[in-house]
Amino acid sequence: MTAQLESPRPDSESTAGLISRHKQTFGFDLGASLVVFLVALPLCVGIAVASGVPAELGIITGVVGGIVVGCLPGSTMQVSGPAAGLTVLVSSAVADHGLATLGVIVLGAGLLQILLGLIGIGTWFRAISPSVVQGMFAGIGLMIILGQIYPVGGMEQPSETSAKFSGLPELLNSLLTTSTGRSGLAIAVVTLLTMTLWGRMPQRLRLIPGPLVGVGVAALLASVLGLPLETIQVGSLLETVNLVTPDAFGGATSFAVLGPILTFALIASAESLFSAAAIDRMHDGPKTRFNTELMAQGAGNTICGLLGALPMTAVIVRSTANLNAGARTKLSRVMHGIWLLLFVMLLPGVLSYIPLATLGALLLHAGWKLLGVRQVAKLLREQRAEAFVLVLTAGVILGTDLLIGTLTGLVAAVIKTAWEVSRLSVEVEHEDEEDHAQVRLHGNATFLRLPQLQDKLEQLPVTSSAHVDMTPVRHLDLACHQAVENWAEQRRKSDCEVELAMPSSR
Structure with a gap:
């Protein structure tokens, strides 16, 4: 109670x-x-x-x-x-x-x-x-x-x-x-x-x-x-x-x-x-x-x-x-x-x-x-690529209008990111007095890095054999894939031995 x-x-x-x-x-x-x-x-x-x-x-x-x-x-x-x-x-x-x-x-x-x-x-x-x-x-x-x-x-x-x-x-x-x-x-x-x-x-x-x-x-x-x-x-x-x-x-x-x-x-x-x-x-x-x-x-x-x-x-x-x-x-x-x-x-x-x-x-x-002057100045000091996108966006907005400027900035940011993400390392080692070359690729092989890859491959002596190891590559796009295969085919026509190790599909 x-x-x-x-x-x-x-x-x-x-x-x-x-x-x-x-x-x-x-x-x-x-x-x-x-x-x-x-x-x-x-x-x-x-x-x-x-x-x-x-x-x-x-x-x-x-x-x-x-x-x-x-x-x-x-x-x-x-x-x-x-x-x-x-x-x-x-x-x-x-x-x-x-x-x-x-x-x-x-x-x-x-x-x-x-x-x-x-x-x-x-x-x-x-x-x-x-x-x-x-x-x-x-x-x-x-x-x-x-x-x-x-x-x-x-x-x-x-x-x-x-x-x-x-x-x-x-x-x-x-x-x-x-x-x-x-x-x-x-x-x-x-x-x-x-x-x-x-x-x-x-x-x-x-x-x-x-x-x-x-x-x-x-x-x-x-x-x-x-x-x-x-x-x-x-x-x-x-x-x-x-x-x-x-x-x-x-x-x-x-x-x-x-x-x-x-x-x-x-x-x-x-x-x-x-x-x-x-x-x-x-x-x-x-x-x-x-x-x-x-x-x-x-x-x-x-x-x-x-x-x-x-x-x-x-x-x-x-x-x-x-x-x-x-x-x-x-x-x-x-x-x-x-x-x-x-x-x-x-x-x-x-x-x-x-x-x-x-x-x-x-x-x-x-x-x-x-x-935002302080933020812009800080970006200019620390990250110039990002600062370029910022200045480009602001400049195009000032010269044209908001929509065109913003879309231009977005495209620039995507291109910058794609370029940074598509990092590619091409290592070349020569064996037996340059008769054999070992080529190793690391990173992402995309069309953005195609000129770099082709330059490295074309610098190899025509008389040497080559082993191209692409298994460490995280991503291989069609442009790079075709470029490597075409290069290998041309070398084989010159009686050069070329071995290609392609990355496994992920």
Whole structure:
């Protein structure tokens, strides 16, 4: 009887403990969501402006990334929204096809991501060479930097890379001689310095994100001094929504539109899954299910496409801020989307105090981080072949576009790996005063090493007999096999004795 009276106590204690833990977890997630919201707000607006679309579209993507993707399975800690790495793609797509077609492109990319996740392609993104990934990010960083220095100077950035280079003298003149250029440069420097110095503040102060402090100081300074700078204009989200209509799908099957769809899907998927891999190494919680996360990103982009908004990816900056702020569950990323929505609905006028030059400075900072100068320098010192792939990828991206540059990098990485894997050692020993030669092959005999193999065999004296031992070879491809047999046949026609020991099939 006593046992029956006392048995509920452990249950009630465990329930109380469970409630306490839930309250504590909610507190951590609430605090983290506010930090991520403060980081995401200026970036959502800045990325939209840099992409040449209304600022509201960037916020819509941030809301969808927080609320919709935040609720879906896949990853727990990473946060999705508009990404700086896609600004060049979006700007180019809008310039070539118009804002109305952007929704179709993003929608198509989202559906393609869902398909890729369903057939299990998500896990394959982990097999891409790090030098290609780093080169892709470096190329994107260079393009962002080259484009965003123009808004700092109060000028509209050119659409072509060549024009961005040729316009640098005019930009420099504007920065040094015009009031708008000098003001924009001063505000950009203030923003970047504030962000840098804030990162050295005590930990309790750094709970307020550096980008927010930088934007706040710059906006206050520009307002007090009355600087002649253009500021952000944000209107109603509902009025900005550009729902995809059936008529907009008319050009979706053309190659001109299919190309951007494929590019958006591949780049957004790569950035999201690379971010997931990095974030997984930073926490001990549930790890990302890559195919499921790819489908979640696809669902988010599908909705963004239907709304005519910007494409989304998982973003490493916001995800890191989420972790560092103490997030425990995916609730933090959902709530950050809610705060974005409430802020723009209730306080849109606050954003009108932020100069466009400040957003340019934020994106210059993001581009510099994507460039990864320290990692590139380390790779140049330690692994020159990998560094070549990185520089090639970044250079082709800067000279052409993201898809061509990334594919070029992938091809270069495959060729480099094939060359390194196909190592072949050819040892030649002469016996009986060069009347008999022993030739031994080790490694992988592939067509890539065929010239080396043929040179060694043709250097043997025609008058000597030869024994070619290929049994240690791990792999013998058809080209090398035929080359050795043809060489042996020619030698036998000259009355030379040739013995071939072929590798056993494995």
